[in-house]
Amino acid sequence: MALADIINQIRNLSQRDQQRLKEFFTNSLGSAGETESVFTDVSEQKNKDGYTCTHCQSTNVIRFGKYQVKTTINTIERQRYRCKECGKTFTDMTNTPLHRTHMPSKWLQFIECMIEGYSLRKSAKLIGAHYVTLFYWRHKILTALKQMDFELFEGxxxxxxxxxxxxxxxxxxxxxxxxxxxxxxxxxxxxxxxxxxxxxxxxxxxxxxxxxxxxxxxxxxxxxxxxxxxxxxxxxxxxxxxxxxxxxxxxxxxxxxxxxxxxxxxxxxxxxxxxxxxxxxxxxxxxxxxxxxATKYLDHYLSWFQFLDTIKHIKDNFTITKMVLDSCSFSVNTTYDKLRLSEFSK
CATH class of the missing domain: 3.30.420 (Nucleotidyltransferase; domain 5)
Incomplete structure (x- = not known):
């Protein structure tokens, strides 16, 4: 179907349906573009001092082709790297909460829900993802934020x-x-x-x-x-x-x-x-x-609140991006089974 035919069909829609279509394209195209911008920021932050292997920490790293990621509107190419010491390949997202994400365009919406402190089921309804998936996303982010620390108290x-x-x-x-x-x-x-x-x-x-x-x-x-x-x-x-x-x-x-x-x-x-x-x-x-x-997850929630208290629970582009960048600054190898089978042992 030609673009002109699609435009004519849109013009024949009711005003209400045209408004719904506008909201759909605004949310889909906007969130995809914003998400890709944050992925670029993560890449720049991780590589500001040169490439480092996420597996063995060697700096003897070369670029090793591109890999493709499907989004809601198109397919995007991202950089892959190879370590010349251990021979393993990795990407800018390896060992981060965003690693192997199948719905990258929904991440920023989920971060907004986390800043608002929404439940998993409410977040799932707003985002259009299963609440079990969002449980895993939540705890991958919190596993990273739990690693944020400082050296000494003052005064x-x-x-x-x-x-x-x-x-x-x-x-x-x-x-x-x-x-x-x-x-x-x-x-x-x-x-x-x-x-x-x-x-x-x-x-x-x-x-x-x-x-x-x-x-x-x-x-x-x-x-x-x-x-x-x-x-x-x-x-x-x-x-x-x-x-x-x-x-x-x-x-x-x-x-x-x-x-x-x-x-x-x-x-x-x-x-x-x-x-x-x-x-x-x-x-x-x-x-x-x-x-x-659940007590076994309590430290995660303490880290979550501590981060929200730092940003004063403000939800804007700066705080959303900050939460993604901060969580991607630390290595995360948490799997769903590790979370589900973990125990409180103190």
């Missing part, structure tokens, strides 16, 4: 723990207790082994450390394993009155300010733990939308 460091109910959401034949409905609640009062401890430390420059460190009350050994490489004697530590914090601060020789749980004394000059408590509040509020998260 005053606020530290406090918060707790999430231990969850085996998605697991069949749970042993030792009845399955809970939509998160549920613990059968024990207070802090128990049914609770998973999440440690959050944050300095005044907003460098943030958040990680699960075990079940039940926090202990000094867990603090040392988690933070020994990030604290120095130049830091001033602000915590609540839990004895593990006091013992740890004394052991490493760091200046320490304690604030009791009764809330009567919240501030000592410039020292307080209000920033970290505010972070806890925002984290808990954001996590409620998921109706409970």
């Amino acid at each position: 005053i460091v606020e530290m406090d723990e918060t707790y999430f109910l231990y969850s085996e959401k998605g697991k069949r034949n749970i042993q030792g207790r009845k399955p809970r409905l939509r998160g549920g609640s613990s059968e024990f009062r207070g802090i128990s082994k049914d609770q998973v401890c999440v440690l959050v430390a944050r300095d005044r420059q907003k460098r943030t450390f958040s990680k699960t460190i075990g079940k039940g009350r926090i202990i000094k050994k867990s603090l040392d394993e988690a933070l020994s490489s990030k604290l120095s004697i130049q830091n001033v530590l602000c915590t609540d009155a839990w004895r593990a914090f006091m013992t740890y601060a004394k052991e490493i020789g760091i200046e320490h300010y304690r604030f009791k749980a009764n809330g009567r004394e919240r501030v000592k000059g410039i020292y307080h733990i209000q920033n970290v408590n505010s972070y806890h509040s925002r984290l808990k509020s954001w996590m409620e939308r998921f109706n409970g998260v």
